[in-house]
Amino acid sequence: MRKVFVLYFLLLTQIIFSANYIPKNTKEEKILESYKGRQLVLGLKSSDFDNTMIDGESLNSIIEEMLVDYLNLNIRVIKSDWNEVITLYKNKEIDIMGTMTQNEQRKESSVFSLPIYDDLIYISSSSKGKFDPNNLESLNGKEIYATESSLYIEYLEKFLKYNDIDAKIIEVKDSYERKDKIFLTSKYNVLSWDESIKVGYLPDVSIALKKELGDLIEIINNALLEKYQGKINRHLERRTHITYQNKFMSSLTDEEKVYLQGLSQISIALDSNHTLSYYSKGLNKFIGVIPFFIENLSKRTGIKFKIINDKNNNWNNTYADFLNKKIRIVPLPENKEWNKKLIFTKAIYTPTLYKISSFYTHNTKVGVVKGSVEETFARDFYSDGDIKLYGNYDQLEKALNRHEINTALQFDINKMDTSKFRVDEFVKIPISLALHEEDAMLTNILNKGIKNGLNLKKLEEEANIIKKQEAFNEYQKFQVTNKILYILLGISCLLGMASIYKILSNYKVTRELKKDLITGLPNRTEFLNFISKRKILKGYAITMDIDNFKEINDKYGQASGDYLLKAVGQCLKKIFPEQYIYRVSGDEFDVFVQEEFLIERLNSLKEELKALKLAYQLDLSIGYYKKNGTEDLENAFKHAYMAMEEAKKRNGTYYLEATEELLKIKKREYSIKSLLRNKDLSGLYAVYQPKFDIKTKRVIGGESLARWSDKELGFISPAEFIPIAEEINLIHLVDYKIADETIKFIRDLKENELVDDEFKLSFNLSMNTLERDDVVQKIKELLEKNDVLGKWLEVEITESIFSTNLKTTLLKIDELKRLGLSLAMDDFTAGHSTVSLLPLLPLEVVKFDKGILDAIGTKDNLVASNIYSAFIGLVKDLNVMIVAEGIETEAQLLFLASSNVRIGQGYIFSKPITKDEFEEKL
Template identity: 80%
Template sequence: MRKVFVFCFLLLTQVIFSATYIPKNTKEEKILESYKGRRLVLGLKSSEFESSIVDGESLNILIEEMLKSYLNLNIEIVKADWNEILTLYDAKKIDIIGMMSQSEERKRNTSFSLPIYDDLIYISSSVEGKVDSNRIESLNGKEIYVTENSIYKGYLEKFLRYNDIDAKIVEVKDSYEMKDEIFLTSKYNLVGWENGLKVGYLPDTSIALRKDLADLTEIINNALLEKYQGEINRFLEKRNHIKYKNKFLNSLSEDEKKYLQILPQVSIALDPNYTLSYYSKNLNRVIGVIPFFVDSLSSRTGIKFKVVNDRNNNWDHVYTDFLSRKIRIVPLAENKDWNDELIFTKPIYTPILYKISSFYTHNTKVGVVKGSVEESFVREFYMDEDIKLYGDYDQLEKALNRHEINTALQFDINKMDTSKFRVDEFIRIPISLALHKEDAILRDIINKGIKNGLSLKKVEEEADIIKKQEAFNEYQKFQVTNKILYILLGVSSLLGMASIYKILSNYKVTRELKKDLTTGLPNRTEFLNFISKKKNLKGYAITMDIDNFKEINDKYGQASGDYLLKSVAGCLRKIFPNQDIFRLSGDEFDLFIQEEFIIERLNLLKDELKALKLAYQLDLSIGYYKKDTLVELEEAFKYAYMAMEEAKKKNGTYYLEATEEILKRKKREYSIKSLLRTKSLAGLYAVYQPKFDIKTKKIIGGESLARWVSDNLGFISPAEFIPIAENINLIHLVDYKIADETIKYVKYLKENNLVDDDFKLSFNLSMKSLEKDDVVQNIKELLEKNDVPGKWLEVEITESIFSTNLKTTLLKIDELKRLGLSLAMDDFTAGHSTVSLLPLLPLEVVKFDKGILDAIGTKDNLVASNIYSALIGLVKDLDVVIVAEGIETEAQLLFLHNSNVRIGQGYIFSKPITKDEFEKKL
C-alpha cells in the first residue's frame, strides 16, 4: 500500500512540476507527434496590457512559453496591433491568436480554448473629471476611443443606445494610447476606479485556433488546467497590485513618502458588528467589509495594520480605548456630536440600518443590543425613556415577539426571523475611518490609497460573496452532522432522531439560505423543496406579478421598489394567514392555498392594495389553477403562471383562472416560441397582396406578407406568431426570411418581363428588426446574394419607430436608402408620431391605416370621411404617394376615387395570394 502511495505521489509531482507536457493518452501522443516539424504562427497583441512585464513575465510571454516550451510546438511569433493580427488571421497567415474574446460569429471559423481570464469593459480616462461614474449622461457629445475591429465596439454601441447617450465612437489602433482622453478599455487597463464607468461583462477571453487545428484545443486545455490558468491569474493579480501601488505612490507628496517610510504599525479596531466584520471559524480569522478593506489598503499602500478586537463585541470598550489612544483608528460614522478632536477619511462603506417593527404592537419602545453600534445611533432618533437595551440579538427578537417593544434597530437583519415582522430601511450610514487630529497626514495618505488603488464597491462585493459562502458552508456542515446523527440515533430512537433533525433544520445559520432578504418570505430554494415534498396537495396554485415593476422601480428608486415588495408581502400574509407564500425572484410571488373562497380573498387583497395603487400606480396580474391530486404541484404552478401571463396581456384583468382553453392556447404559444428559438422556420413563406391603380385597376406593385404552416402545429396565423416573435426579440428571423423571398421573387418577375420598370414589391421591417445593429448589412447581403438592385423594392415601416432611438433609426434608414430602397410608412394614423416629425423621414409612400376606412359607408360615414380627408390634407405637402389599405367595399372605393387617392390595396381587388395566383392577376 505504501509503495502505491509513493508511486501516485511521484506521478502527481511529475505532472504538476514537469517542465514539459506529458500526453494523457495515445491519442494525444499521436496529435503532438503530427505537429512535429510543422510551423505554427502565433499572433500576439503588442498593446500595453498583453506586453507589460512584471517580474520578468507578461501575458504574451506566458502564452508563448506554454505553446513553445511546455507543449514543444514549433511556434513562430508575430507581434502587431489588434487590427493587423486580425487581418493576418482572416487571411490564414496566423494560426493561433494568444488572446481573443469569444463570440458566436468568431466560433464559426475558430476553435477556442478554456477561458484564460474573464473581463469587464469600462469607459475611463486618466484625466480626473473627464468621466463621471455617477452621471452617464455626461458622455453626451463626447468622443470615446475604441480599438479597431474589437468586439468592444458592439457592446459600447448597445450601452450608449440603451442609455440614450449621443456620443461619437472613434476607432484607433490601440485605445489605451488615448487614455488621456475618454477611451473604452478592459478592467485590467482601468485608469483609476473613480474614473471608470462600467459598460458590462465581456465573453470569456481564450486562446483562439483556426478550425483545422481543433485537435490541439483539448491538449491546450489540459496545459491550462495543469499549470497556466493559475500562472495567468497570479500574474494578473500581481500586475494589478503593482499597477495600483505605483499609482498610489505617485500621488504622494515627498513629505508623505518620508512619513510612510518611518510609519510604525498602526492599530485599528474592527467594528464588532456582524454586518461589517465577524469571525470565521472556517478561515480562522475575522472577515467582512472592514477587514477586507484593511487588507486591500495594506497591500496597496504598504501601511502595516495591527488589528485589535474586543472579545465581548462591546462597542463601548472599543470606543473608550480609541479615545484614550490605545487604538489609533476605528471605523465610525462621521457625526457632528463626535469629539472635536477626531478627523475622518472618505467614506469606505454605507450599510443600511434597518427598522424591524411588530405588526401588532403600537407602543413607542425601541430596542437595540447593549454595547452594539446600533446603540450609538438609536439615541439620535429616540428619547432615552423609549429605548430598551438587550444582551444579545436573540433577546431582542424575543422582546419583539412578546410585544415588549414595537421596533428593533439592526444592521444585520439575518440575525432575526424577519418573516414575522415588517422590515424597513431606516437610514443609510456612511462609515469612515476615524483618527485623531494629530494623524492628519496619515488620514490624507489613506484617502489617497482609497482614491488611487481601491474599488470600494469591489471590496464590498467580495465581502458579501464570502459571507454567503460562509453561511452555505455552515449549512453544509449541519447537513452532514444531521445525516450522522440520523444514523446513530435511528438505532435507539426514531423519535429522538426526528427531534434532532428538526433542531438542526431550524438552526439560524440556514435562515439566509431559506428566506428572501427583502420581504422575509421563503425564497426559491424553499419553494423548490415545497413542490418536491408536497406533490399531492389539493388546493389552488397562485402566481402573481407586479405590473410594470421595473418602470416603478426606475421612477421612484430602489428603496421604494423594496418598500412595495415588502408591502405586498405583508398584505399576502394578512389575507392568506397560515398559507404557503413564496417570493421567487424580482416581483413574482407564488402561493399555495388549501381552502376555498379564493376569489373573495383575491378581491380582499385588491382592496388592501388600494393605497399603493394610488401612490405608485401599482397593479397585480394573478393567475391561479385549481389542483387535484392527479396533477403534480410543479405542473399546477406552471399552469398558474400561464394564466398570469394571459392576465398581464389583458389590460384591467386582475386575475384569471387557468382553464383548459387558456392552457391549450398557452401550450401552442410555447410551441411557437420553441420553433422560433430553435430557428426552425420550415413552412414559413411569403404571400403577396397586389397594389392597384384605383382608376385603371392595373397592378402597379405588391406587398409581401408572412404566412406559416408547421408540420406539428398546422396553420399558424400571423396574429399568433408575429406578436410572439416580437415579444422574444426574434421577429428579425421572420423579416429577413420574407425579405429574402421577396427579393428573389421580384427578380423573377423583372427578368421574365412580367412587370414594367416602375413595379416594386415591398416587405416589412418591424421596429425590433430596425433596432438591430446588423439590419442594414443583412439587407445588403440579401440584395448582393441575389444580384438585385434596391430600386426594385420598398421597405415598409410603422409609426412605432418614433418610440425608438430616432437618431440611430434615421441613420439606418439613410443607409437603406443608399442601397436604392424606397421607404413606406405603414398603418399611418398620426397617432404615435406627429406630422412635424414625418419630414425627418425620406418617405416615398404613406399607407393609411384601414381602421378609419372601415367606417366609410356605415352610420359613422361622415366622421370617418372627415378624418380620412384630414389625413390626406396633412401629408399632401410632403410630396409622397398615398396608398389606401384595407379597401373592401364599393363605397370605400368611390370615396377614395373622389378624394384623388391613386393607389389602393384590399380584398375588393385581391386578398394576399401565392406567387402563381399573383402572376395570373398580372
C-alpha cells in the first residue's frame, strides 16, 4: 500500500510541477502529436506594452514560452507593428496572434482563448496642456492619433459622437509613437499619467488562432488555467507597480530619497472589525479598502508597513497607543480637534457614514458599536447622553428592532437587514493618514505616493467582492462539513482504484508516450532526453528531412504520407541497427551513429529508398556532423541541421557535411536573418547607378540598388541578403527602406536644381512586396512625407510578375500609376520571356538583361546581335522605351547606338556609386 501511495504521489507531483504540458487524454495527445510536424507562425506586436521586460519577462515572451516550451509546438515568431501583424494574419501568413481583442467580426474567422487580460481605452498625452482632462470640450478641433486597423478606433468614434466632440482621427502605424500629441491607447500605456480621459472598456484580450487550428484551443486554455493566466496577471500587476514606482521616485527630492533609503518598517494601526478594514480569519490577513490601499501604496513606494491592531478590537485603545507614539500612523478623518500635534496626509478615501433609522420610534437615542470608528463620529454630532454602545453589529441591529434606539450609525449597511429601516447618507468623511508632527517629511513622501494614481474605486470593488465571498463561504461551511466525510471516502476509493490502474498500465503508458505513433521510433521527447544525458558520445550526428513532404502528402493523401514515414523509419532501423534513431517532427529524423563507414551507410539508405523514389518521387536531404567526445551533443545536431538545410537548397545534393566553412556560412546567414527579423536595418543603404544617353553620355536618370554593411558581419552582398530576405518573407523591409532613401534623394536633387524635369530615379519592388496589401499605401506615405511627386520616380519589377496572382498585382500597379510613378520591366529576357503578355502591363520602360549583350563582340557576335535586334523590334512595337543593362565594352556600345537604343547602364560608364559621387557626375 505504501508503494501505491508513493506512486500516486509521484504522479500527482509530476502533473503539478511539470515543466511541460501533460495531455489530459488520448485526444489531446493525438492533437499535439499532429502538430509536431507542422510549423506554426506566431504574430507578436512590437509595441512597448508587449515588449517591456519586467523581471526578465515581457508579455510577448510569456506567450511564446507557453506555446514553445510548455506546449512544445513548433513556432516561428514574426514580431512587428500591429498593422503589419494583423495584415499578415488576415492573409493567413500568421497562424496565431499573441494578443487580440475579441469582437463578433473577428470571431467569424478566428477562435479565441480564455481572456488573458482586460483593457480600457484612454485619450491621453505625455505633454502637458494638450487638452483639459476635466473638460471634454477641450478636444474640439484637436487631432487624435490612433493605430490603424485597431479596434480602438470604433470605440473612439462612438465616444466622440455621443459626447458631441468634433475632433479629427488620424490613423498611424503605432499611436504610442505620437504620445507627445493627443493619442488613443491602452490603460497600460498611461498608468501614471495625469492627463487622460477614459473612452471605454474593451472586450477581453485573448490569444487568437485561425479557425482551422480550433482543435488546439482547449489545450491552450488548459495551459492558461494551469500556469500562464496567473503568470500574465502577475506580470501586468508588477508592471503597473513599477510604472507608478518610477513616477513616485522621480517626484521625490534628493533629501526625500535619502530619507526613504534609511526608513525602516512603519507601524500602522487598522480596525479589525470595520467595513473599511477588518481581519479575515479565512485569508489570515486584513482586507478592505484601507488595507488594500496600504498594500498597494507599499508596492508602489517601497515603504514597508507593519499592521497593528488591538487584541480586544477596541478602537479607543488603538488611538491611545497612537497618541503615545507606540504606533506611527493611523487612518483618521482630518480633524484638528483630534490632537493639535497631529499632521495629516491627503485624503486616501471618502466613505459614506449611513444613518439607519427605525420607522416606529421617535426617541433620540443613537446606537454605535463600542470602540468602533463610528463611535468617534457619533460623539462629534450627538451628546454623550444620547449615545448607546453595543458589543457588535448584531446587538446593534437587535436594539434597533426592539426600538431601544431610533438611529444606528454605520459605514457598512450590508451588516444588517436594511429593508426594515430607513437608510440615509449621514455624512461623507474623507479619511487621511494621521502622523505625528515630527514626521513632516514622511507625510510629504506619503502624499506623493498617494497622488500616484491608486484607483480607490477598484480597491473598494475588490473589498466588496472578497467580503461577499467570505459571507458565502460562511453560509456554505455547515453543508460542506456535513459532506466532507463522504467526499473523502469517495476520493480515497477513487485514488485507490486509480493507483491500482496506474500500476497495471504504467509500463504501457510510459512506453507509448515515448514512442512516435506512426513510425514506432522514439519521439522528440526521448530525443531531448537523449541529448541532455548522453553528452560525451563520439560519432556522427545526422539530421535528415523528406524533401517536399507536404506536396507528397497533398498529392497522394495523408494515409500515403503516414506510409512513407513508416517506410523511412523501417529503412533507418535496417541501415543503422543498434543506433540512436528518432522521429523528431513531421518529416524530420535525427540519428546518432557511433560507428564509422557513415557514407557507405547513407548510400545504402539511398538504395533502400529507391522504390519509394520511383513511386512517390521521395528524396531525402541529409546533413551530418562528426562529433568528438567533449563537444555538446545538442550543438552537434544543430550543426547537422544547418548542413541539412544547405543540402535541401542545393538541388540534387543528397548529403552534406557540416564543415567549419559551411557552419561559418550558415551562422552568418542566421545573423542576417536575425537582423532582418529584429528590423535592425541600420547598415542597409542605397547606391545609385547612373542611366546615360548612349550618344551624348549625359546622365538622364539613375537606379537605386540596395547595399548592406554591418559592423560585425562586414559587407553583405545583395546576392547574399536578398535571397535570405525573400526566404523569410521580409524582403519588403529592404524594398521600403531603399524606396525611402530614393525618394529623399530625388527630393534633394530637385530642390538643389541639379536635374531637369525629365530626370527620374528608379527603385525595385520585389514580387513579394508587390503582393502585400500595404504596398501602395506605404509608397504614398513616403511620397507625402517627403513632399515628392510620383512623376519623378520609376518602379522596376521583374518578369516573375507573370507567375503571381496577376489580376491582383495589376490592380496594385494601376494604383501606383495613379500616384504618378512610371513602370519599368527589369531583367527582360532573363526569365520567363513572355513577350506576348507584355501588353497587359502599363509599361513605360523595358530593361534588357545583360545576358545576350555579353556575347556581343565575341565569336557568337552574329547570333547574339540578331537575337538582341529581334527583341528590340518586338518591344518597340509596344511603344515603350528600351534601357540596355550591363554595358561593359565599346563593341556593345557601338552595337546599341547603331540599333537606336538610346539609354544605357553599365560599368563602361559607371558602377553603382554613392549619392555624393552621383551628384558629381551630373
